[in-house]
Each structure stands twice: as C-alpha cells, then as structure tokens.
Amino acid sequence: MKEDLKNPHPGLETVVQGLAQASEHASCLVKGPLDPCILVIMGASGDLTTRKLVPALFNLFMNKGLPKPFLVAGCGRTPLDDPAFREHIGAGRDFGDPRAWTEFAAAFHYVQVDYDSEASIRSLADRLAELDARHHTGGNRIFYLATPPSLYQTLADLLGRVGLGAQGRGGRPFTRIVIEKPFSHDLETAVQLNRILARGFEESQIFRIDHYVAKETVQNILVFRFANAIFEPIWDRRFIDYVSITAAETLGVEHRAGYYEQAGVLRDMFQNHMLQLLAMCAMEPPARFEPDRVRDEKVKAFRSLRPFPADRLDDHLVLGQYGSGKMNDRPVQAYREEPGVDPGSIVPTFAMMRVFIDNWRWQGVPFYLTSGKRLPGKLTQIAIRFKRVPHSMFRHVLTETVPANVLTLGIQPEETIRLTFQTKNPGAEVCLRTVRLEFDYLKDYDGPVLDAYEKALLDCMQGDQMLFWRQDGVEACWSFIMPVIEACEQCQDPGRRLRVYPAGTWGPPGAETLLPDTALWRT
Ligand code: NDP
DSSP states (O other): OGGGGSOSOGGGSOOOOOOOOHHHHHHHHOSSOOOOEEEEEETTTSHHIIIIIHHHHHHHHHTTOSOSSEEEEEEESSOOOHHHHHHHHHTTOOOSOHHHHHHHHTTEEEEEOOTTOHHHHHHHHHHHHHHHHHHTOTTOEEEEEOSOGGGHHHHHHHHHHTTTTOOOGGGSSOEEEEEOSOOOSSHHHHHHHHHHHHHHSOGGGEEEOOTTTTSHHHHHHHHHHHSOTTTGGGOSTTTEEEEEEEEEOSOOOTTOHHHHHHHHHIIIIIIIIIHHHHHHHHOOOOSSOOHHHHHHHHHHHHHTBOOOOGGGHHHHEEEEEEESEEETTEEEOOGGGSTTSOTTOOOOSEEEEEEOBOSTTTTTOOEEEEEESSOSSOEEEEEEEEOOOSSOTTTTTOSSOOOOOEEEEEEESSOEEEEEEEEEOSSSSOOEEEEEEEEETTTTOOSOOOOHHHHHHHHHHHTOOTTSBOHHHHHHHHHHHHHHHHHHHSSSOTTTTEEEEETTSSSOTTHHHHSSOTHHHHO
8 A cells, every 4th residue: 555655657747837936935934024022931941942942933033034123031940041041942953054043042031930929920021021121022922831731721820910911902012822732631621721811811812822733734725625616616525425634653652651641642633633634624615814714614613523422432433552563673662661651551542533524515424533653654644535436437348446536635744735536548448547646735846934833933923813723613622522532531441442553553453444445544
C-alpha cells in the first residue's frame, strides 16, 4: 500500500503557473502595519516557549512580520534576569544569523512572578506599564498562557482580578489572552474556565489556540471548497460515499506522560484537532469569510454531530494502545514501559471512530476519524471517497469493478491535493488503471511560508480570531466527546475495549472492520 504513495504517473501532475509576484507574497503575510505590543508569556521558561514560540517569533522577525516596537515579557517562578532569560531562550540553538539574533533577543525581558500571589501579579502590571512607557508599545498586550493547563483558571482569574484584562474603548489599546491546548479536561472544567475567562475578558479578547487549524493546508480546505465552483455541487451525500480523516504519528508519548496519562488520544486529538478537521470538511459556506461567520458555521457542524451511541460503542469505535515493536528497524518500548506511565495503564494511544452528521447535506455519510501514536508513518490527511459509477458499462470487459474516485487533501507532511481517476491503458484491449492528478501546495511558490505557530501569533497580533476556538465551539465538542469518554472510562471493565498493537503497525486489527477501505488511512 505504501508503494501507492509515490506518484507512478508524474506526467499527470498539474502544471501550476507561478503567477504570484514577490510583492503579492509579501502582502499575504500581514494585512497591514501591526500595532506595537508586548507579548506576555506566562510559563516562559518552559518547553513550548523555547521550542515553538521563540523560533516562530524569530522567523516572523526575519520576515519583517513583527510590529515595531515589539517586546516579550517572559514570566515564571524561576529567578532569572533579562540577560539570563535571553541566554535561556537561545541556548543550544543556531538561529543562523548571530547579529539578527542579538537584535531580536534584545526585545525579551523577564519578570519573576508568583502565581499564588495577587501582589506579584500587581507588580507584573507595574512592570508592564514601565516597559510600555519606556518602549512606546502603546499599552497593547497579549497574555499567552504557556504554563501547565492546571494553572489556566488561576491565571485567568488573577489577570482579571487585577484589571489586566481591561482594554481601551473599541480595543484601542488592545488586551488579548491566548490559551494553549488542552482547553480543560472535560465539559465541566471547560465551562468553568470559560466562565472565569469571561469575568476578566470579553470573548473577542480570547484566543483559544489550535495549532492544527493554523496549518496552511488546513486553511486551504475552505479556499479549495469555496473558491472553486466545481467541487461544492458534488460535496454531499449524493456523491460522497464516506470521508476518512487521519492524523497518524510515529512518535510515542515522549516526555509528556504526565499529561497524556490524564488525557489519552480522545482528549488529546479528537475533542480538538480531529473535530476541527471534520468541521472544515463538513461545514456550510458562510456568506462572508469573516471570523465569526466561519466559526458560526463550524459550531453548526459540531451541533449536527449525531450523539455517539454509547450503548453500541464497539460498532463505532476502536481503541488501541501501542505495545513494544519496531520503528525504522529500531526496537521501541511499549506505552506501559514509557517513563512516567502506569505499568497497568489503560489509556488509549489509538482511536478510530465512525461519526455521522445529521443534516441535509451529510445524512448517512460516515466520517471515519483515526488518530494514533507509534504508527508506521507521520501523516495527516482527509480522504473523500466518492461513490462508484452508478452503472459500469465496462462490466463485460473488466474483471474488477471500477474503483471510486478519491480526493485526498494532504495536511502534513505531504502538502498536496490529489484526485484519483480511471483512465485507459494504451493498447487494443480495454484495460483501466487508476491515475492521479496532483497539486503540491508549495510548488512554484517562492514567498515566505508561515508555520502554524507563526500564523497563530501573527493572527493574535492582528486580532483575527478566525482560526481560534470560540467558547460555544469548545463546549459543543466537549459535549459530543464526553459521553464517549465516559462510556469508555466508567464501564465495568474499562480495559476490555483496549487492543494492544505493536508499535510500528497501523493500529489494532479491529480497525480494519470499521473502515470500508483501510487504504484510505494507511496511505
Ligand atoms: P512546561 O511543563 O514546560 O511548563 C511551562 C512552565 O510553567 C515551566 O517552565 C514552569 O516555569 C511553569 N510550571 C511548570 N509546572 C508548574 C506548576 N506546577 N506550577 C506553576 N508553574 C509551573 O510546559 P510546556 O512549555 O511544554 O507547555 C505549556 C503549555 O502549552 C501546556 O499547557 C501544554 O499543554 C501546551 N502545549 C505545549 C506544547 C509543547 O510542544 N510543549 C504543544 C502544544 C501545547 P517556572 O517554574 O519558571 O514558573
């Protein structure tokens, strides 16, 4: 099946003209001049800051995508001063241009805070006011919560209580708050966090991040669907047989066992990323491409999800956990042997779920959502499997049935759009073969490329909430997924459903029986 990944017929690739000029590329990066601001990172000594936020900010800096002036106020309990913080964020990394790095790092300041103390957050407010005055950042602030999620409620509450959530009339100067994934543990804690946030911030100030949605190829789904006239007329139950959405990882739990043991694949991937991908695929077109109109349509899709049949879970859900196995010919240990994991853990690292959307467009069309760790390939894709031809006039000359067309939207690492169709082999006999029409997202484009965190940070600075979760969307998704999680966790024998699969294989064998064509998630 892996063989099929390679295009055997490169001659059929679409020729995409590189029409965009360099100036047009630049204008795609930002909408206009950005307002100066301070990015306040809570938890700035952590992994997310050094591994994701700092490189993203540096790339924006190099692409002239940061406001001027722009400051970072890193906060944490660790005692550091500004030079030590600058050293910490650059430690062990080569950013390629030492002079540019020095200029960039000069914007980073450090504020030691104690999250148990309101007085400490008041001193933070004073320090921000002082930085504002000294560097002319205009009072614009973005608070980025990059601490462990258990602190989000405390921080949202503290910031609100000391008045740091306030902003000027009409958002000038602006104050925004960014909440990292995971957005709570269940519906109850999500509602609670939303309530606390709402005490100090308006919804228009809250940016609940989902870095998956900020990937270019995910954003392109809406453009593909709604900026082309030829796909939407066939984008429904009359022409589509089923949809398969896959997010496969080769990595195991790595250093995140503490979090993952509490979350498992359903909370980690399904409540957020998988349902976002489903919504991009299934939502109706909004009248205008505006943040709230797009998010309205997503929420409608979430609310149309058919409640999961908790009494017939096994007909619609396969759960697995990776055992020991081999990745790239190297032995790897089982999930239960990973550091920090309970040796008797029944936390799933793989799930395949069949869901339905109860509305006019999608009635009866199954959506298969699959995600797992320690699978043989890293791959996120959406495969739309169309119905077969209603009548095969070739049935007398062909031994096999005519395969259905499949449209694959590759999200990562392959950033492609691929359509399979049938064609005749040259020769006197009628022999069909399946060929591919393929578009490579970055081919013939030479402008700057934004990774997901760069895009998310830029959108926060621009105040564009399009790609961020809104409160009603978060709660709708938790409402959908919680009965599934509860049915799995609270049954008499919660481990019964879990099937162990060897690391480096495509999940537990039962998955094959759920999805009509496993090729659609394995390739
Ligand atoms: P870390 O575990 O590295 O924690 C970040 C910082 O928070 C630490 O450096 C520490 O700073 C502070 N901290 C840690 N534990 C506590 C505690 N018990 N009480 C108070 N402060 C504490 O987290 P990450 O940087 O990995 O992630 C931050 C957030 O981003 C998390 O919510 C995570 O789920 C999310 N996320 C992370 C990703 C990643 O790739 N790392 C990817 C997607 C989301 P100090 O001791 O200086 O206060």
